[in-house]
Amino acid sequence: MATRQIVPAAGGAGLRLARGEHLRIIDIEGGQTGDLMAFSQDGRERLSNGRTFDYGGKIYLSTGDVLWSDRSRPMLTIVEDGVGRHDFLYSSCSLEMYRIQYGVTGYHANCHDNLLSALRELGVEPDSLPTAFNFFMNVNVLPDGRLEFAPPRCRAGDSMVVRAEMDLAIALSSCPASTCNGGAPPRPIAYEIVTI
Amino acid sequence: MATRQIVPAAGGAGLRLARGEHLRIIDIEGGQTGDLMAFSQDGRERLSNGRTFDYGGKIYLSTGDVLWSDRSRPMLTIVEDGVGRHDFLYSSCSLEMYRIQYGVTGYHANCHDNLLSALRELGVEPDSLPTAFNFFMNVNVLPDGRLEFAPPRCRAGDSMVVRAEMDLAIALSSCPASTCNGGAPPRPIAYEIVTI
Numbered sequence: 001m002a003t004r005q006i007v008p009a010a011g012g013a014g015l016r017l018a019r020g021e022h023l024r025i026i027d028i029e030g031g032q033t034g035d036l037m038a039f040s041q042d043g044r045e046r047l048s049n050g051r052t053f054d055y056g057g058k059i060y061l062s063t064g065d066v067l068w069s070d071r072s073r074p075m076l077t078i079v080e081d082g083v084g085r086h087d088f089l090y091s092s093c094s095l096e097m098y099r100i101q102y103g104v105t106g107y108h109a110n111c112h113d114n115l116l117s118a119l120r121e122l123g124v125e126p127d128s129l130p131t132a133f134n135f136f137m138n139v140n141v142l143p144d145g146r147l148e149f150a151p152p153r154c155r156a157g158d159s160m161v162v163r164a165e166m167d168l169a170i171a172l173s174s175c176p177a178s179t180c181n182g183g184a185p186p187r188p189i190a191y192e193i194v195t196i
Numbered sequence: 197m198a199t200r201q202i203v204p205a206a207g208g209a210g211l212r213l214a215r216g217e218h219l220r221i222i223d224i225e226g227g228q229t230g231d232l233m234a235f236s237q238d239g240r241e242r243l244s245n246g247r248t249f250d251y252g253g254k255i256y257l258s259t260g261d262v263l264w265s266d267r268s269r270p271m272l273t274i275v276e277d278g279v280g281r282h283d284f285l286y287s288s289c290s291l292e293m294y295r296i297q298y299g300v301t302g303y304h305a306n307c308h309d310n311l312l313s314a315l316r317e318l319g320v321e322p323d324s325l326p327t328a329f330n331f332f333m334n335v336n337v338l339p340d341g342r343l344e345f346a347p348p349r350c351r352a353g354d355s356m357v358v359r360a361e362m363d364l365a366i367a368l369s370s371c372p373a374s375t376c377n378g379g380a381p382p383r384p385i386a387y388e389i390v391t392i
Contacts, residue, residue, distance in 0.1 A: 044323070046324060048287055048327070049245070049246070049285075049327065050245070050285065050286050050287025050288075050326075050327035050328075051287045051293075053285050053286055053287075053343060054286050054287055054293065054297075055296065055297070057342060057343050058340075058341045058342045058343055059285065059337060059341045059343065060340070060341030070287070070324050070325070071292065072290060072292030072293060072296060089245075089246065089249050089255065089285075090246050090249055090250050091244055091246025091247045091249075091250055091266070092246075094268060096267065096268030097247075097250065097268060100251065100268060101250075101251070127240070127323065128242060128266050128324075128326075129266070130246075130324075130326060131244070131245065131246035131327075132246075141255060141337045141341070143339075144254075144256070145254045145255045145256030145337070146253060146254045147249060147253050147254055147255065
């Protein structure tokens with residue numbers, strides 16, 4: 001039986017995933033979004049939204065779709081998706097974003113720092129993070145190109161499963177931005193390394 | 197009078213742009229797309245499509261829109277745009293892309309290598325390139341999220357002007373992919389540092 005691990009509300013967690021292993025990400029309470037970042041174990045290869053859009057020919061990803069690296073190798077395949085909508089357009093929220101867009105002064109928990117800390121704990125020290133895969137985040141592209149946040153579609157217990165296509169260092173973050181979470185405060189996310 | 201420089205067909209070029217300077221990019225023959233990459237002069241800060249989408253709230257960029265860095269600082273502002281459609285979703289074409297999508301064997305000129313070489317000539321040695329700004333490239337996002345290449349809208353002599361909001365190392369590439377150029381072979385692009 002898979003052991004359930006918790007990403008604390010507005011916090012992060014890191015894990016190593018060997019090629020062929022499956023990771024299930026679970027929205028425990030419903031309506032909570034999060035960020036996923038993937039690097040090769042040596043830190044030299046990273047998730048790329050641009051390569052993923054190119055090879056997949058689309059921006060909305062679900063079951064059967066591959067998340068590609070900046071060196072054009074498959075990193076993760078979505079093998080189950082109980083939610084159906086994710087975002088790969090927006091960078092992780094960052095301290096600067098909270099200052100610029102919300103007028104926050106002082107520190108504010110943010111996905112960028114959560115992901116970076118989790119990667120550092122795994123021994124990966126990137127000089128910059130690419131755009132994260134924002135799981136469960138419901139962003140619509142309107143015909144004129146404007147972006148619209150919609151409430152997450154995920155309900156309590158909904159999950160998705162990704163399969164590692166190479167050995168990976170993975171970082172997860174429970175997004176602290178209520179804008180992405182349908183106006184709700186941040187809540188925890190769970191994950192399990194599963195056999196399917 | 198501004199000195200016109202040429203980016204050779206399927207080639208690249210690098211330039212430094214001081215804060216407040218303006219760069220005009222010109223499609224000489226019509227229907228030619230290209231990639232623009234920007235780093236801070238010290239190479240520590242780079243162009244970010246995710247931050248640009250977030251702060252701009254849209255994916256199609258034109259006059260008045262800002263291209264942001266991964267550290268949430270404005271890098272470039274589009275101050276003139278005679279074309280009106282560009283792309284910031286696709287990674288630069290790369291050797292691996294030509295192999296995967298077109299079955300190319302051996303070497304094929306590509307924007308990724310053009311940009312990297314141009315940056316190295318400027319003393320900037322990134323370990324990875326983020327998604328480039330694909331000027332004049334006409335990509336539509338369909339309602340279901342699929343991406344569609346349309347022929348470029350630019351005609352001979354059309355141009356756009358960007359203003360540097362910080363001191364920058366800029367790389368330009370004339371895209372070798374006929375898919376992006378309405379089926380035509382690659383042709384040169386021109387640029388000028390201009391006073392407007």
